[in-house]
Each structure stands twice: as structure tokens, then as C-alpha cells.
Amino acid sequence: MIEEKENIQFELTNELIEKVELLVTHNEDKELKLLLKEFHYADVAEILDELDLDDSIYVIKLLDSETTSDILTELDEDIREKVLENLSAKEIAEEVEELDTDDAADIIAELPEERQAEVISRIEDEEHREEITELLTYDKDTAGSLMAKELVKVYETWTVAGCLRRIRSQAKEVTRVHSIYVVDKEEKLIGRLSLKDLIVAKSEQKIAEISNSNVDYVNINDDVEDVAKVMVKYDLEAIPVIDDKHTLLGRITIDDIVDVLKEEADKDYQLAAGITQDVEADDSILELTRARLPWLFLGLVGGIGAFLIMKNFDDLFNEYVILFLFTPLIAAMAGNVGVQSSAIIVQGLANDDVKGSINNRLIKEMFLAALNGIILAIFLFLFVWIYKNDIYTALAISVSLVVVIIVAGIIGTFVPLFLDKRGIDPAIATGPFITTSNDIFGILIYFWIAKLILGI
Amino acid sequence: MIEEKENIQFELTNELIEKVELLVTHNEDKELKLLLKEFHYADVAEILDELDLDDSIYVIKLLDSETTSDILTELDEDIREKVLENLSAKEIAEEVEELDTDDAADIIAELPEERQAEVISRIEDEEHREEITELLTYDKDTAGSLMAKELVKVYETWTVAGCLRRIRSQAKEVTRVHSIYVVDKEEKLIGRLSLKDLIVAKSEQKIAEISNSNVDYVNINDDVEDVAKVMVKYDLEAIPVIDDKHTLLGRITIDDIVDVLKEEADKDYQLAAGITQDVEADDSILELTRARLPWLFLGLVGGIGAFLIMKNFDDLFNEYVILFLFTPLIAAMAGNVGVQSSAIIVQGLANDDVKGSINNRLIKEMFLAALNGIILAIFLFLFVWIYKNDIYTALAISVSLVVVIIVAGIIGTFVPLFLDKRGIDPAIATGPFITTSNDIFGILIYFWIAKLILGI
Numbered sequence: 001m002i003e004e005k006e007n008i009q010f011e012l013t014n015e016l017i018e019k020v021e022l023l024v025t026h027n028e029d030k031e032l033k034l035l036l037k038e039f040h041y042a043d044v045a046e047i048l049d050e051l052d053l054d055d056s057i058y059v060i061k062l063l064d065s066e067t068t069s070d071i072l073t074e075l076d077e078d079i080r081e082k083v084l085e086n087l088s089a090k091e092i093a094e095e096v097e098e099l100d101t102d103d104a105a106d107i108i109a110e111l112p113e114e115r116q117a118e119v120i121s122r123i124e125d126e127e128h129r130e131e132i133t134e135l136l137t138y139d140k141d142t143a144g145s146l147m148a149k150e151l152v153k154v155y156e157t158w159t160v161a162g163c164l165r166r167i168r169s170q171a172k173e174v175t176r177v178h179s180i181y182v183v184d185k186e187e188k189l190i191g192r193l194s195l196k197d198l199i200v201a202k203s204e205q206k207i208a209e210i211s212n213s214n215v216d217y218v219n220i221n222d223d224v225e226d227v228a229k230v231m232v233k234y235d236l237e238a239i240p241v242i243d244d245k246h247t248l249l250g251r252i253t254i255d256d257i258v259d260v261l262k263e264e265a266d267k268d269y270q271l272a273a274g275i276t277q278d279v280e281a282d283d284s285i286l287e288l289t290r291a292r293l294p295w296l297f298l299g300l301v302g303g304i305g306a307f308l309i310m311k312n313f314d315d316l317f318n319e320y321v322i323l324f325l326f327t328p329l330i331a332a333m334a335g336n337v338g339v340q341s342s343a344i345i346v347q348g349l350a351n352d353d354v355k356g357s358i359n360n361r362l363i364k365e366m367f368l369a370a371l372n373g374i375i376l377a378i379f380l381f382l383f384v385w386i387y388k389n390d391i392y393t394a395l396a397i398s399v400s401l402v403v404v405i406i407v408a409g410i411i412g413t414f415v416p417l418f419l420d421k422r423g424i425d426p427a428i429a430t431g432p433f434i435t436t437s438n439d440i441f442g443i444l445i446y447f448w449i450a451k452l453i454l455g456i
Numbered sequence: 457m458i459e460e461k462e463n464i465q466f467e468l469t470n471e472l473i474e475k476v477e478l479l480v481t482h483n484e485d486k487e488l489k490l491l492l493k494e495f496h497y498a499d500v501a502e503i504l505d506e507l508d509l510d511d512s513i514y515v516i517k518l519l520d521s522e523t524t525s526d527i528l529t530e531l532d533e534d535i536r537e538k539v540l541e542n543l544s545a546k547e548i549a550e551e552v553e554e555l556d557t558d559d560a561a562d563i564i565a566e567l568p569e570e571r572q573a574e575v576i577s578r579i580e581d582e583e584h585r586e587e588i589t590e591l592l593t594y595d596k597d598t599a600g601s602l603m604a605k606e607l608v609k610v611y612e613t614w615t616v617a618g619c620l621r622r623i624r625s626q627a628k629e630v631t632r633v634h635s636i637y638v639v640d641k642e643e644k645l646i647g648r649l650s651l652k653d654l655i656v657a658k659s660e661q662k663i664a665e666i667s668n669s670n671v672d673y674v675n676i677n678d679d680v681e682d683v684a685k686v687m688v689k690y691d692l693e694a695i696p697v698i699d700d701k702h703t704l705l706g707r708i709t710i711d712d713i714v715d716v717l718k719e720e721a722d723k724d725y726q727l728a729a730g731i732t733q734d735v736e737a738d739d740s741i742l743e744l745t746r747a748r749l750p751w752l753f754l755g756l757v758g759g760i761g762a763f764l765i766m767k768n769f770d771d772l773f774n775e776y777v778i779l780f781l782f783t784p785l786i787a788a789m790a791g792n793v794g795v796q797s798s799a800i801i802v803q804g805l806a807n808d809d810v811k812g813s814i815n816n817r818l819i820k821e822m823f824l825a826a827l828n829g830i831i832l833a834i835f836l837f838l839f840v841w842i843y844k845n846d847i848y849t850a851l852a853i854s855v856s857l858v859v860v861i862i863v864a865g866i867i868g869t870f871v872p873l874f875l876d877k878r879g880i881d882p883a884i885a886t887g888p889f890i891t892t893s894n895d896i897f898g899i900l901i902y903f904w905i906a907k908l909i910l911g912i
Contacts, residue, residue, distance in 0.1 A: 272799075328766075
């Protein structure tokens with residue numbers, strides 16, 4: 001029976017953590033096992049993330065490796081690293097033995113190089129060991145790095161009945177059967193069928209008759225982001241991976257793709273906010289500084305640049321000091337417009353939505369920026385006019401604003417498109433990068449236009 | 457046989473679009489059908505997104521509704537709206553008839569209210585009609601709105617053999633069988649089993665014996681974001697949906713969740729860049745202005761605020777004009793630090809990573825900002841000292857910078873945490889909102905501290 005739960009979500013309370021800590025302190029192993037058995041391994045991992053390292057290791061050593069292997073895959077990366085440091089090669093090998101090849105390879109890849117070989121040599125199941133060794137050879141960010149070797153494979157010449165019999169044994173090793181892949185005698189992928197097809201078919205039919213030859217697949221060297229795009233676009237839950245000779249090598253499942261998408265989104269979001277490297281709110285001050293300081297330094301250099309530009313226009317000090325008081329406004333508008341236009345382009349590029357020529361984009365952004373700029377400039381004009389009662393100064397400042405906004409929009413549009421053409425991740429172009437360059441350009445253009453209009 | 461493809465991804469070329477346009481113009485229906493049959497429906501939708509509306513409608517009316525119904529679900533929302541306007545209620549009903557209930561309900565929900573009833577009344581299959589009508593009653597953003605009625609359901613009292621026989625008929629209507637849900641005689645969800653379990657089991661076993669009572673589920677009224685969190689955390693590909701009485705109502709599949717996650721990430725990214733509403737690079741200038749102008753206007757108001765503050769310190773003009781030349785730098789630093797710290801909090805909140813008290817967060821951010829601020833201030837101090845050869849001014853500017861950065865970090869941390877506690881989406885706190893308020897506060901604090909240090 002399903003117990004009545006108030007909330008679908010597991011809630012990590014301080015009481016729960018304290019309870020676990022208390023049980024660990026008093027070595028109440030039986031109680032502890034009983035308590036943790038209640039929870040999904042992903043929830044146990046959340047609990048362990050909050051415990052002291054020693055307590056976490058205690059729990060990991062206490063539970064059987066079937067459970068702890070899954071918990072390990074869900075632990076926070078920093079914590080997992082420390083836990084693994086405290087396990088022997090044999091203990092890690094036992095954990096890895098329980099995992100699917102892809103998760104096993106991920107864990108081993110995180111170990112220091114000298115330990116990797118030691119752990120691998122301790123894996124008892126020879127097939128598992130060979131498969132993990134194979135997976136470790138694929139480059140990060142390729143389909144191979146996400147692939148698992150576990151899959152259900154049938155030969156085209158089998159009958160449905162024979163196939164059902166044989167996959168009964170294969171299926172035991174595969175947690176979830178998404179698709180059954182059909183291969184020819186040279187192990188080349190030639191089709192797929194679902195368990196449903198198999199159940200619905202008559203038992204004497206040949207696999208070749210009921211299999212679907214229209215099977216999506218990816219190459220072992222394809223970029224993970226491309227794999228994600230294909231799986232999302234075609235709503236696939238698993239996709240087979242082949243090599244250049246069409247040999248079936250493994251499969252990628254959607255849960256790994258969800259993680260890829262999440263990491264990608266998080267990375268882009270952080271870049272837009274001026275944070276490099278993958279950091280979390282709970283990371284140390286030093287790690288956070290490393291991720292944030294470079295972008296702030298860029299801002300500092302930009303601010304000094306703005307200072308030097310303004311210094312250069314110091315002949316305006318006496319009569320037009322008001323111009324200087326609007327520089328933060330100009331810088332802010334240039335920065336905001338730049339970030340807006342670059343964000344739309346970066347997102348469009350990520351979603352493959354940006355078609356057509358760069359020129360058309362730039363012309364469109366010019367009109368858009370001009371429209372926004374004119375509306376904003378009218379307000380600024382009225383404010384300055386009423387405040388200073390000087391129509392020329394008001395005109396100079398507001399016309400400059402329009403030009404600054406147009407240029408900011410063009411820079412914001414052009415830079416990510418340019419970076420993308422050059423094969424550089426356009427996401428670095430949003431945030432501080434655009435803001436800083438637009439601050440400098442904006443202030444320069446602003447004084448230059450204002451001087452022109454005021455006829456100085 | 458699989459044809460040899462160079463690239464896994466469908467490429468939308470101008471040649472292809474022109475070819476389709478030409479075939480439409482010359483009414484080469486047979487050729488057109490033959491050509492489009494080659495492509496996945498998601499690819500055909502991409503082609504139609506690029507055609508003139510009349511041409512798209514021509515293609516939709518030409519192909520059979522089994523294909524076009526899938527194409528419709530993949531079309532760009534704006535285009536779909538226009539295409540549906542040009543189809544009769546009967547034609548839409550025919551399309552909807554081919555779709556799973558969730559996709560069908562989504563399409564009907566997009567129609568103007570008066571057409572909805574008309575289309576529904578034209579759906580011939582009574583069960584399908586009733587199920588769609590039910591789905592339309594659930595609120596947007598609840599589990600009900602994502603749910604499909606198609607699922608494979610078995611009773612606990614059945615045998616494996618009987619079950620296989622019966623699900624052969626049920627399964628034909630379900631595109632993909634993720635799980636088989638086990639219910640008692642009151643239709644209450646009491647377990648699940650996979651097709652694999654069924655195949656591996658002996659045919660005379662009872663379902664109750666082989667089913668797994670540890671089944672995750674969500675309530676029909678749960679928030680979609682919570683559903684997404686549960687499915688991602690537990691790596692689920694489908695989750696059953698129940699009502700308060702535990703009656704099994706439907707199921708949600710991971711492909712819909714991937715879309716939810718993507719929309720959520722896109723929305724947060726746009727908010728951080730100062731773009732409200734869901735816009736794309738290809739939207740009209742007017743739509744883009746509506747999404748962008750409000751935030752720019754906020755920036756304008758902030759800039760005017762900064763102007764007024766500086767005006768208020770105009771007694772410093774004569775001797776310390778240099779202070780004014782550093783206001784863009786101060787504003788930029790305050791803005792950047794604020795965006796960085798708010799982004800980390802917003803992301804932490806989204807991932808449920810932010811535990812512990814607000815006070816601890818603020819203290820940590822204070823130290824972090826102080827560390828960053830001091831490093832940056834040393835550079836600024838050296839620059840001003842060397843440039844102006846006035847150690848007091850240099851000291852005043854750099855000490856102010858440190859204070860500004862600390863305050864900016866605290867505001868950036870506090871605002872999203874405060875909004876979240878109030879039940880407001882903290883994502884609106886990043887970007888222009890934080891930048892603008894930090895600009896104003898930053899400049900105010902800067903002059904205030906500088907004045908204090910210079911003893912004016």
C-alpha cells in the first residue's frame with residue numbers, strides 16, 4: 001500500500017539530519033539502516049551532503065554497496081571526491097560493480113589517475129571491467145562520454161518467441177528497457193523495436209518483419225549538445241550510439257540529457273551574470289572569488305577607461321558640468337540595451353532559432369534600438385529641459401542617448417553572432433563583457449555627439 | 457537499411473524551402489507528399505515555420521491528418537495560431553482526433569473560447585472527447601495541465617498471462633509504454649510494473665506478486681515545477697497522476713518536463729537580461745519593444761536618480777571633480793557585484809540548494825564582497841594615487857569602492873531571498889532591477905563616504 005504522503009517532495013529537515021547524526025554517534029547501526037531504508041537513494045545523498053565527512057563515510061561503509069553505489073552517484077561532487085578518498089580501491093570497485101557502465105565510468109573518471117587503474121583492476125566482472133575501460137577512452141563532451149553499454153540487442157534473423165526468450169536474460173542487466181535495437185550479423189544497427197511491438201506481435205514472426213528501420217542514432221564522436229538537441233526535438237527517451245561503421249556501441253538515455261541541459265542553462269545564466277566556472281551558493285569564499293573577481297576586474301578596467309574618456313572632455317567642465325552628471329545614466333542604458341540584445345541572440349543561437357544573415361539582424365536591432373531610444377530620449381529631454389531650462393543641452397543629451405542606445409544594440413547583436421561564427425561560445429558575450437564595452441563606447445559617443453550638437 | 461547520413465541533424469536550407477515553395481506554387485501535390493514524407497514531423501514543422509502562411513496551410517490541408525496533427529504540435533505557436541484560424545472546426549477536430557489527449561488539449565486550449573466548444577463537439581471518438589474535456593478543466597501550471605490520459609493500467613488480481621493479453625489491446629493506443637500502473641478495484645493506484653517485469657515473470661503469476669508497491673506519483677494539483685523536480689531528481693521517465701483519493705487519473709512523461717525545464721531556464725535567462733515576456737529573436741519589433749522597454753525605463757529613472765544625487769553633492773565640484781569622473785566605475789561595480797550575488801542565490805533557490813538562515817548568507821556575502829572589494833580597491837588606489845598624486849583622494853575613492861561593493865553584495869543577496877520568502881519569483885530580482893537600485897545606492901554611498909574621509 002502507498003502510505004499517505006502530504007507532499008510529493010522529500011523534505012530535508014534539521015531534525016532528520018540531527019537524528020541521523022545522533023544514530024551515527026551512538027553506533028546505532030540497526031536503527032540507522034532501518035531509517036535510511038525508508039528513503040530514495042537520491043534523498044539519502046541529500047542527507048549525506050549535509051553531514052560531517054566522517055559521518056558520511058560511516059554511513060557509506062555501513063550500508064550495502066547496492067544502495068551506496070546509487071547514493072554515490074547522487075552526492076555533491078565535492079563531497080563524493082572526499083568520500084572516495086577515504087575508501088580503498090577494493091571498496092570503490094565493489095561500488096562500481098553495482099552501477100551501470102556510464103555511472104561507473106563517471107565515478108572512476110573523477111579519481112586521480114593513479115587510482116583509476118587500481119580500481120579498474122579490482123572489478124571482478126570481466127565484461128563490466130572491459131566496458132568501463134572502453135567508456136573511459138571517449139572524450140568529454142562527446143556522445144561516448146554519456147553512453148552506457150547496457151542495452152537490449154537482438155538479431156534480425158531471430159523469431160519473436162526466440163527473441164523474448166533471449167531478452168529475458170539480457171533485460172535483467174538493464175534497468176530500463178527503452179528500445180530493443182536490431183542488428184545484423186556484423187553488429188551493425190539496422191533497426192529498432194519496442195517491447196510493446198514485441199508483445200503485440202505473433203510469436204512465430206521474424207524480427208526483421210516487425211522491426212522499424214527508421215531508427216534515430218548518433219555517432220560516438222557527436223557533441224553532447226547536438227545529441228541533446230536531437231533527443232529533445234524528436235522526443236526520444238533513448239538513442240543508440242554507433243561508430244563510423246554503423247556498429248552499435250551503446251545508448252544514451254534522456255535522464256543524462258536532462259542533466260546536460262540543466263548544466264548548460266546554469267552555465268549560460270552564470271556567464272550572463274558574470275560568474276565563470278561552475279559555482280554554487282554553498283561553495284567556499286575563495287572558490288566564489290575565483291569565479292567572480294575576473295569579471296569585476298574587467299568592470300574596474302572599464303570604469304578607469306570611462307574615467308580617462310571623461311578626463312579627455314574636461315574642456316566641458318565649466319559650462320556643461322551637467323553632461324558629466326548624466327554619465328551613469330548613459331552607461332546604464334548602454335549596458336542594459338547591450339545585455340538585452342545579446343541575450344536574445346545568445347538564446348536564439350542556443351535554440352537554433354537565429355536564421356538569415358547577420359546584416360538583417362543588425363538592421364532590425366538598429367530599428368528596435370532606435371524606437372526604444374527615441375521613446376526614452378523624449379522623457380529625458382523633458383526632464384532636462386524642465387530641470388535646467390536649457391533646450392540645447394536637453395537636446396544634446398537626449399540625441400546622444402538615442403545614438404548610444406543604437407550603437408549599444410548593434411554591439412550587443414554583433415558580438416555574440418561574431419563569436420558564434422568563430423566557434424566561440426557566445427554566452428560569454430552577455431553580462432559584464434557587453435556591459436563594460438558598452439559603458440566605454442557609450443560614454444565616448446555621448447560626449448562626442450553632445451559636443452557636436454552644442455557646437456563646442 | 458539506414459541511409460548514410462553525414463550529420464545527425466536535419467538541416468533547414470534555403471534550397472529546401474525554395475523547393476517546397478516551388479512545389480506548392482505549381483500544385484505538384486504528389487511530388488510534395490513524396491518529399492515531405494522523407495522528414496520527421498518536427499522537421500516538416502520547421503519547414504512550415506519558414507513558409508508563407510498560405511503555403512503552410514496548403515501543405516497542412518494536403519497531408520493526411522495523422523501526419524499533420526503531429527506537425528501542428530511542433531509548429532511555432534504564432535504560426536500554429538494562424539494556421540488553426542484557417543481550418544474549420546471539423547478539420548481541427550480531425551487533427552485532434554489523431555493526437556494524444558495532452559497534446560490535443562493543449563491545441564484546443566489555444567483556440568478562442570467560442571471555437572473550443574465547437575471543435576470538441578466535432579470529435580467523434582466519445583472517450584477521447586471526454587478525456588480532452590477533462591484535461592481542459594485543469595489549471596495551467598498544475599500537474600493536470602501536463603498530464604495525458606493514455607496509460608496502461610492493470611488490476612492487481614489479474615494474472616501475468618491475462619494481463620499480457622489485455623494490455624495488448626490497451627497498448628495499441630499508447631505510443632510509448634513507460635510503466636504499467638497497477639490499481640485496485642476502486643481504481644486507486646497501488647503499484648507499478650515495467651513491461652520488462654511482465655516479460656520476465658511466469659505467465660501464471662498474479663500481478664500483485666510481481667508489482668512494485670513503491671511507486672512515485674504526483675497529485676493532480678501539484679505545481680509543474682515541483683513535478684519537474686521530482687522527475688529529474690528520481691530520474692523518472694513517466695510519473696502517474698492521482699487525485700486526493702489516490703485514484704489514478706493519468707501520467708506525465710519526461711518529454712513534457714524537458715519542455716517545462718527549458719521554458720523555465722529561458723525565462724530566468726531573459727529576466728536576468730531585462731526582458732519580460734517570452735520573446736524570440738524573430739518576433740516583431742513591437743513585441744520586442746514591449747518586452748524590453750519597461751526595464752530600460754527603469755534604468756532611465758535610476759539614471760535620473762543618480763543625477764539628482766550627484767547634483768546634491770555639487771559642493772564637491774570645484775575641488776574634487778575627480779570624484780564625479782569615477783561615478784560610472786562605481787555604478788558599474790555596484791551593478792556587477794549585485795548581479796553576481798543575486799544570480800547565485802536565484803540559481804540556488806531554483807535548485808533547492810540554498811539551505812540555512814538568511815543571516816548566514818548575508819554574512820558570507822559580506823566577507824566575499826569585502827575580499828573582492830579590497831583586491832579591486834588596491835588597484836584603484838594605485839591608479840588614482842599615481843594619476844593624481846593625491847593619497848587622500850585615492851584613499852577616499854578606494855575605501856568608498858569597498859563599502860559600495862559590500863552593500864551591493866548584501867542587496868544582491870537579500871532581495872531575491874526576501875522575494876522568495878514572500879512567494880515572488882526571485883528571478884525578477886536579477887538584471888536591471890538589482891543593477892538600477894545598486895547604481896543609486898552605490899553612488900549615494902560613494903559620495904557620502906568620500907566626503908567623510910576627505911573631511912568636507
